[in-house]
Amino acid sequence: MFGITRSSASRGRGTTAKGITLLYAQILPVMAIVCLFPAIPKLFQHFGGIEHAAIFIPMIVTIPSLFLAIFAPVAGIVSDRYGRRVCFTAGMAVYSIAGLVPVLVDRLDMIVASRAVLGIAEAFIITVSSTLIADYFGERRHGWVSWVGISTSIAGTLLIIAGGALADISWKGPFFIYLLAIPGFIMTLIFIDEPLKSNTESSGTIQPLGFPFKIAFLIGGVTFVASIVYYVEPLNIANILSAAGIESFSTIGVIQALTTLPYILGAMLYRWLFRWSIGNLLALAGLFIAIGQIVIGFAPHYIYVSVGACIQQLGAGMVIPALLAWGQSILPFEQRSRGMGIWATAFFTGTFVCPMLVNMVEQAHDLQKAMVVFGFIAMALALLSFFFAQSQKMNAVNNKSHAAQKGQ
Structure with missing residues (x-):
């Protein structure tokens, strides 16, 4: 159904499997935010007695977006210089680990720090996956970018519902949703490769003179x-x-x-x-x-x-x-x-x-x-x-x- 990305026929070119993998990756930054909305009251119940909890608990939700915004240009520079695949794979791996840190620890400072690392991973994921959609699919990218909007909207709604249900069990419950990043990492290892420059359309682009x-x-x-x-x-x-x-x-x-x-x-x-x-x-x-x-x-x-x-x-x-x-x-x-x-x-x-x-x-x-x-x-x-x-x-x-x- 998906084809094997490693075959010579599809190496470096867009396939359905690659497109689905990139859509999956685009959902991860949404997951980092919305699945925790219902857990905020539970987090205040558990950590509310800690000094500066009123500052740190909201940061659990917001700090990934802040670090994404700061590090996205860095991710772009590194990706252009060292290759799309290695940066994307590293981002997916770090995301899978950092997202699950709150399941394993019970310290607010470590949770906030892990969320900052998660934001850096998101910077590589969102930057490189957005780039690869164009690299792989060229003029066919329009269909895939429309699916970015559709998939993130549907996923956001479902994740809020799932986060609320898991928050009823424990403050750690919504963090188990980050287990969903692991299939995305496996898909990345199997399907994503370095794109061919010839895939992209040549008309309308700026020549790289700087x-x-x-x-x-x-x-x-x-x-x-x-x-x-x-x-x-x-x-x-x-x-x-x-x-x-x-x-x-x-x-x-x-x-x-x-x-x-x-x-x-x-x-x-x-x-x-x-x-x-x-x-x-x-x-x-x-x-x-x-x-x-x-x-x-x-x-x-x-x-x-x-x-x-x-x-x-x-x-x-x-x-x-x-x-x-x-x-x-x-x-x-x-x-x-x-x-x-x-x-x-x-x-x-x-x-x-x-x-x-x-x-x-x-x-x-x-x-x-x-x-x-x-x-x-x-x-x-x-x-x-x-x-x-x-x-x-x-x-x-x-x-x-x-x-x-x-x-x-």
Whole structure:
């Protein structure tokens, strides 16, 4: 079914087995965060008497993303220099070990330290797996990056449910979920090899005369802003539903799960529209996100909140595939990992900054008004993306016209 990656026919080329392995790897950073959400009260019960517990316990959840953001560019540089496979395999191995440390120890400082190491491993996993999708599949990458959004959305929902069930047993329970990293490591050893440069499309890439910092930081800047807007709804929708009158946490969880279904539709929509320019794709995604967040902000009842969340998630499902594919296509093979490292840093820094920015607006008004504010910010970004796409289109037409005139 999957084919044998080690055969000469598939060596260095994209196969279904390699694609599934890379999708599996993309889920791991999500697992590092969401499976522990339900365990936070249990962690406070167990470690609450320790000095500075109020600081260290939340860090168990957040510190992997922080270290991912810091070390992703390093992972990209090392991967471009020493090879994709060795860096990816090392990242998967370290992740498998570091994730299970809290199962074996009962010291808060050691758990926090292991989570920092986990974040470094994630930096290599997310950077190199994003790079390998483009390296292996070239123009076929669009289908695979859409599956990144679909698989992480479904996995996130299932992991929250599993984390809650295991947290009812013990504070250590959710950490046993990291056993799921071991099959991913085995798949890596079996299927992942060093990609062939010839797999990647040559048109539209920058020749490696030096690292294209201007383009890489453009991608990073757009990704940073998009990440902030992207996370406003998922990080705050539970509180808004609670304020709208839903008292049952299980009911809130069910509504959240149902409102993520349009996310999958958004990822599929990207698959149909991937030939659009990045400006037009982000404009459409931003429009859905803006409308959804504004509806949530003005919603008088949880039913309308849910409708707004569905609209927002439709746009959110397009964002990650569009940004990933953009970065993958515009950077040359020799420098793609470094570019993807910058992309990962930008995205996860946005994740880290988003709650603080929302909290600032919420303190001045309230959470629903904050949703409206960020909705209008998303609308402005959508318009900027659209006008950028139109200007790029006009420039292309003018360049073509000038070239035709010179040829006459």
